Amino acid sequence: MKLTLRIWRQSGATGRLVEYPLDDLSPDMSFLEALDVLNERLVLAGEEPVAFDHDCREGICGMCGVMINGVAHGPQKATTACQLHLRHFEDGDVLTVEPWRAEPFPVVRDLVVDRSAFDRIVAAGGYISVPAGSAPDAHATPVPKPDADTAFEAAACIGCGACVAACPNGSAMLFTAAKATHLGVLPQGQPERYSRARDMVAEHDALGFGGCTNAGECTPACPKGIPLITIARLNADLLRAHTSRSDR
Amino acid sequence: MVVDTIRLYRSTIGKKAVMAVTGAALFLYVVAHMIGNLAVFAGPDALDAYGRWLRDIGVVWPVRVGLLAAVVLHFVAAYQLTARARRARGRYRHRRVVQGSYAARTMRWGGVIIALFVVYHLLDLTVGVLNPNGVPGAIHANVVADFQHWYVVLAYTVAVLALGFHIRHGVWSATQTLGVTTSRVVGLGVAVVVCAGFLSVPFAVFTGLVS
Amino acid sequence: MPFYTEGSPIADQRVPVGPIESRWDLRRFSARLVNPANRRHRSVIVVGTGLAGGAAAATLGELGYRVKSFCYQDSPRRAHSIAAQGGINAAKNYRNDGDSVHRLFYDTVKGGDFRSRESNVHRLAQISVEIIDQCVAQGVPFAREYGGLLDTRSFGGAQVSRTFYARGQTGQQLLLGAYQALERQVDAGRVEMHPRTEMLDLIVVDGRARGIVVRDLVSGAVSTHFADAVVLATGGYGNVFHLSTNAKGCNTTAIWRAHRRGALFANPCFTQIHPTCIPISGDHQSKLTLMSESLRNDGRVWVPANPRDSRPPNDIPEAERDYFLERMYPSFGNLVPRDIASRAAKNISDEKRGVYLDFADAVERLGALAVEQRYGNLFEMYQRITGEDPYRVPMRIYPAVHYTMGGLWVDYDLRSNIPGLYVIGEANFSDHGANRLGASALMQGLADGYFVLPGVIGDYLADAPFEPLSEDHPAVADTMSEVRGRVKTLLAVDGDRTVESFHRELGRLMWDECGMERGEAGLRKALERIPELREEFWQRVKVPGTGAQLNQELEKAGRVADFFELAELMCVDALHREESCGGHFRAESQTPDGEALRDDARFCYVAAWEFTGAEPVLHKEELVFEHVKPSTRSYA
Incomplete structure (x- = not known):
């Protein structure tokens, strides 16, 4: 052809x-x-x-x-x-x-862009702090299957940047929300849940990504179909992080 | 608490939350306004009496101040997010919108149209300088005088439809922002009801159903 | 014609003396420690950010060492561990189905066809239990049952259900766990991350590994990095076959360069060929896509009973199908180990006929929905690539190079024969013998990275810090100029053939002569052909552009140049090992019914090769089996 x-x-x-x-x-x-x-x-x-x-x-x-x-x-x-x-x-x-085009994704050459901003968002808080060797038995905390499934669905993100490339705001909120949701719905992720949302969003903003305005272009572009509801979850966690005293 | 509100506002999600909350306030006002308008169908005296009653119970100025604050916050946050998006987003030679609804894509320009209309609407039916009748307190007469003209009906129709689109996406978007997601159908339903309520008045006058 | 010489055997593997169950404890106790306050004055370079490298860099950072981490991808999260599908083994015995550390140890030694080191494998089985705990705590979303507990499934070579999984994306989820831990250390300033940076050589000073020479893939700048120890976690070399299930960038350069600097290369010919990959569709094919072994839990493998039957699979009636794995290996059935399944399929169909993986029974027994829940993403992938719907038409399957058991030789501490050079994950040779069992690669990578290396590296670093180095040091300057010279030469040839065309030709040759079945004549032919082809490469390769830019052709050229050298060593190793074991099948050494015939009297050793520039030198590490007596592997 x-x-x-x-x-x-x-x-x-x-x-x-x-x-x-x-x-x-x-x-x-x-x-x-x-x-x-x-x-x-x-x-x-x-x-x-x-x-x-x-x-x-x-x-x-x-x-x-x-x-x-x-x-x-x-x-x-x-x-x-x-x-x-x-x-x-x-x-x-x-x-x-x-190439993907967004201010925080500068073009390196031809179709190659620099997506290191994604690593920095994760470094800002996209983890559960558990040094090797310090974990309790895997069955110590059962996780309801629906929660595990929700976490998996969000964790399927491959960090490709399509959400940013498709977003009319140049926002990386779907990427950020996917990680926050993955860790935030699991019991293991609760202690850092709100600080994680706060720190990741702060880094996201500092890197120059646009703000999410719920335009909804990201999910259809996402090769893993990460749902928009993850962003709603992140929004709720962020508001809670700044309004409750539980996790300062 | 104050410090944290400022920190929250600094984040893009915080700005979006301000837009959601002020949008919700404006939306509630719009719904109340729309219901109040329906008094026109109860005859000239009813509508004018409703206007006098609002003044008598003293809600007019507090509501105006509140609305002004909401509009300013809504606008400032929107402006800041738009400016940020302009810097952040890439410019493609070839771009196709994949899914985003028409309503979602027209939030910014729709908002500007609604703002311009509100200015005209205030000069027309609040201050009265642009009204063909323009007698203070004679609400029913002013309204009837307005909608004799096809171009006034057209202007109101365009504005109300813009408002409908804005509400359609705005209602869903605000819930998403505040962390509770609803079906997009809810936004559509609410928008249709608001549009129908508002448009019933000009069309009733224009067709002679109300005079 | 001699094609190698034999050197002294390897005397010391530094395995602690004591009962096998307590050797790891003994070693951890005997290893010297570095005081926490001193650790920030000890530096470690970790090359590669897959399960082994990512976990090691993160863990060393947590311990307080100063770590520099390198990967050629644009982010550490993209290392090819991410593509592992099926699962990770652990001797948790959550199913109460008779599993134990000893059984996992036994299955792994047997699955490796008695060519691995017992002590290492036993340690792996012990640590497997801790890995699952660690990963769950990190938030890895393993599959769960309705009661909230972890689900498991069965994999090839095991009769217990000990494989933990996250749909068909287990490697991805485990790697993201390690990546997140790594990024946490990056944020804390304890790990310095260098993405889009490729290691091109190892710096050895006074007999110790002291640093690496790298090329910044964006700017093209060649520079050095120094440390007290160097850890290679750069994965396998399956791409020597051009087509494999490895990522396009996977290469041997880091370990091959270390080999050239003196590190022994062990069992290079031990290659795993996976039976269930998506078939090749044409010459344009750039890589092969695996479909998880887990599919063999419910899918049934068959061929048309009549070799000349050319009807579409659904038109072939049940009676005219040969479910050959179930027929030949009734007790393990479709779940025999990969080497057995691949070869059985090859013997029966000789790659000419279709081999099918059929889910019709499973759909009937479990319903389409249940099948979708278990394998939905794999089915989708198959459909995307082939355009066929596996719910209705049996999948066509094809064998593909998937994993290399060989790698740099390491002792019990995962240290190569060069002091200060550690090799972990697929890059070393250590735990899988001649064949790796499914779901064991993830286990080994994480065991090495989270637990083994951090547990023993202190013993070496206790002697550090070593003398500070600069680029003026003669050994460093020499290495630098060699690297620069090589880059320059590749660019200067300016010939008329693409790197890709050489890679394709080398791959075809290796697949034909050093693939699933190896014969003396073919290997000798390959040993003649490879040097000719390599010579031609250096005469005729064309690499456009300059070295001072992002130049993907240049990257590929350097990798393929090293594949040529490695390919030769693989053929030497395959030719010298006149026995069949695991993934290494010598046509001359088989039982009357075509099964692998081991020769324990002559070949019960690890073949560790020394680079000389001429014929390689063989050093044998004798394998002693005290706990699992070598026997003919039987899965029938």
């Missing part, structure tokens, strides 16, 4: 879209494999290949992610770019491929 890729190329402060026609693709290829084909061709032609982040290629590491025709990770729901197969496109389609 044929596709025309209009790809963002950037090596300094600014970049531009460059058009690459590809005419011998297989519908069984993944989107990233189409980029591989293009890159091998560019290398042989003596040009620099398109830089893009990718690693596991099975939708779990969260390293890949590009905007394809203005949609994070492309048109298929709940799918990362590496698992998006060309059979979901029409022969002859023209696809615009751009």
Whole structure:
């Protein structure tokens, strides 16, 4: 099948879209494999290949992610770019491929962006403080199955940044809320629940992400379908953190 | 407590909470206003008497002060969040909105339209300078004079629909912000009721049902 | 033709003397300690942030050491441990089904086909229990039952249910636990994190590992980092086969460079081939995707009874299907270990015919909903990749390289033969022998990272701090200039073939000759072909761009260059080991019914190879089995 890729190329402060026609693709290829084909061709032609982040290629590491025709990770729901197969496109389609764009995600090169801001949000409080060796028996605290399931659903976040890329506010609240919810609904996470919400949101804001206004663009873009209700939970925890005396 | 309120307000979620709370206050006022308007269907005397009663019990000025405070806070928080979003968000060459409802995407401009309308509405039916009749206290007559004109009806209709969209997303958004989520259908239902209530008056006058 | 020479055997593995149950206690007691106040004056470099490296860096930080952590990905959370699906073993015996530390120890030694070190495996089984406690306390959302207690399932090679899991994303959840602990230490200032940084060489000064040379993948700058000890947690080298279930970036460079600096490489040919992967769809294929072994809990593996049957699977009637695993191994059935399942499938179908994994029975017995709850995400993944619906059409499965049991040689303390160089997780050779059991990789990575390494590294660091180093030191300057020279050469070749094309060719060769079945003729052929191909690589490879930028082709080129050297050692190891064991199957050494035939009289040892630049030198570590008597593995 044929596709025309209009790809963002950037090596300094600014970049531009460059058009690459590809005419011998297989519908069984993944989107990233189409980029591989293009890159091998560019290398042989003596040009620099398109830089893009990718690693596991099975939708779990969260390293890949590009905007394809203005949609994070492309048109298929709940799918990362590496698992998006060309059979979901029409022969002859023209696809615009751009990096994630947000102030706290500066472009490094071509389609590669710097997402280290996510690590800093986690470092600010996205953990349970339990040094190795200090844990009680795993069955010491039973966890109701629905709570465990809710925690898992939120913990499935792969930190790819699609939520930020899709958000009209450039907000990382879905990412932040996913971690706060994962840890906040488990009994183990209760002691730090409110300070965690406070510290993570403070770091989120300090990093220059926009504020969430419940626009709802993030969940449909999320390859793991992290629900919006996680943000409601984070909101409630943050309000509680600043209004009750329980956890200062 | 004061210190913590300031800290809370500094966070983006705090600003959003202020918008939710002030939005809720404004929404309650809108609902009360809409119900009060329905007095027009009970005849000229009823509506004018309702207006006099509101003044007599002394709620008008306190409500006005409260509303003004809510509007200012609502606006300032919205402005700050918008400015922040402008800095934070990326600009794509090719952008497609995936899911966000029309109502969600038009909150900011919808809010501006509603604010402009409120200014006109106050000059029209509160101060009276833009009203074709413009007699203080003669509420019913003023209203009837207004809605003889198609362009006034149109202006009110546009504004009320903008308000409806704003409420539709706002009600759901406020609950989300305050940590209790409701179905989006609730927002839609409330918005439809408010719009229908408000629009019943101009259309009743325009069609001659009320005169 | 001699292709290796034999050196002195390895005399000391530093295993404490005493009953096997108390050796770990004895070692922890005999290990010297570093006073908490002094720990911040001891520095440790940890390369890799997967389960082993992430857990180690976090734990060393918690203990108060000064830690520098490195990963080539843009965040430590992306290390390939994240992709482990099925689960993690622990001898908790929560099911009361007869499990114990001793049984996990026994199953692991047997599963490894008697080629692992008993003392290490026993320690692993003991620690397994603490790992689950630790991870639950961190908030890892393991699957739970309605009573709120942890759920478990069965994995290959075990008849008890001891595998804890978080849907099909256990590795992800465990890694995020370690990552969060690591970020906590980053925030506390005890761990300095260096993402997008690749280790290109090891600095050895006066016989001690004292630092690493790295390349900043964004700026291209080559620089040095020094410490009192270096820990390699850089994972396995399955990507030598080009197509594997490893992430695209997984590579051997860190351990291979350490090997070139003197670290022994143990059992390099022990490779695990996983039976249930998604088949290849064409030449464009960039990697293989695994489907968890847990699928074999309820899925049934079959082939058409008639080898020439080309009908679609659903048209083949029950009577014309051969459920060969159930037929050949009635007591373990579909849950035999991976090496057995892969080879049985290969023998029966020779990769030409379809091998199916069928859930029709499970859907009928449990209902589609229950099947979805157990395997929903795996089914979705299969459907996304193949476009077929596994609820209705049997899955097609294909074997794929998945894990490498071999790695740098380490003693009981996980220390290589270079003082100060520790190797943990998949990067070492230690616990799995010739075949790893399912759900044991996560167990080993976390055991090494959270408990073993932090428990013994103090013994070495008690002698530190060592003399301060600078880039002017001759040993450091030499290493730096070698690294810079290599980068320069790769860029200077400017040939006419892509890195990818070389990698593909090497991978094909390795898969054919050093894959699931190895024969003398094929291995000798590979040993001739690999040096030719490597030579061609250095003549014809094309790497565009410069070294002073983000240059992903350059990164790949360096990794593939090292794969060429490793590939040769793997073939040497495979050729010298004239027996079949676990994942290493020599065509010349099999029973009449095609099962692996071990030769304990000649090969009951760990083959630890020394790099010389010419023929490698073999050092044997004799394996002594005091508690699990070597026997023919039987799963029938």
